[in-house]
Amino acid sequence: MKKCLTASTNSVAATRPSNLLTIRQLSTEQQHEWIERIFDRMSSIFGKKFTYMWADANKADMKQLWTEALGGMDARDIRSALDACKELEEPPVLGKFLSLCRLGMNERREADKQAAIDAEDFTKEQIAENKAKIRTGLREILEKMRAAA
Numbered sequence: 001m002k003k004c005l006t007a008s009t010n011s012v013a014a015t016r017p018s019n020l021l022t023i024r025q026l027s028t029e030q031q032h033e034w035i036e037r038i039f040d041r042m043s044s045i046f047g048k049k050f051t052y053m054w055a056d057a058n059k060a061d062m063k064q065l066w067t068e069a070l071g072g073m074d075a076r077d078i079r080s081a082l083d084a085c086k087e088l089e090e091p092p093v094l095g096k097f098l099s100l101c102r103l104g105m106n107e108r109r110e111a112d113k114q115a116a117i118d119a120e121d122f123t124k125e126q127i128a129e130n131k132a133k134i135r136t137g138l139r140e141i142l143e144k145m146r147a148a149a
Contacts, residue, residue, distance in 0.1 A: 023078075024071035034078075035063045035070075041082050046091040053091050069094055073101045080104025 023031055042050045054062060070078065081100035085092060092100065122130075 020074045020076070022072050022074050023067065031067050032063070035067050038066070038070075038078060038082070039063070042085065042091055045082070045085050050091040053093075066094060066097075069098055070101065073105070076108060077101040077105045080108070 023034055026034065039050075046053075078101060081092075081097055081104060084100045084104070085097075
């Protein structure tokens with residue numbers, strides 16, 4: 001049974017839409033289902049390379065470690081990492097997969113910030129006020145640099 005990492009809750013971090021949950025916020029059963037789905041997808045992408053990579057590992061311990069490591073990720077982070085895996089020649093170890101998750105998360109955050117900036121309509125007064133704050137900040141920095149020299 002496929003479960004989505006969504007729910008309506010106010011306990012989700014402010015950087016995430018209110019309906020997205022991290023792996024850690026799911027039930028234990030749902031966490032196991034998600035890790036199984038990740039491993040199934042990686043097996044589909046990499047075939048025997050992925051299977052052989054973990055042949056000597058204790059499967060339960062390995063999947064628990066991945067569950068813990070991916071605890072702060074949501075479905076978008078994992079989807080981004082799995083999409084990036086399609087470009088790799090070799091299956092990623094846990095650290096590489098985490099890096100791919102974080103890369104997608106950071107790219108999304110930057111895009112979200114830019115979208116918020118682009119969507120913001122500033123009044124002339126707000127623009128003037130912000131320019132004044134910037135000038136004041138720059139003066140303070142210059143004064144500190146001159147005093148340190």
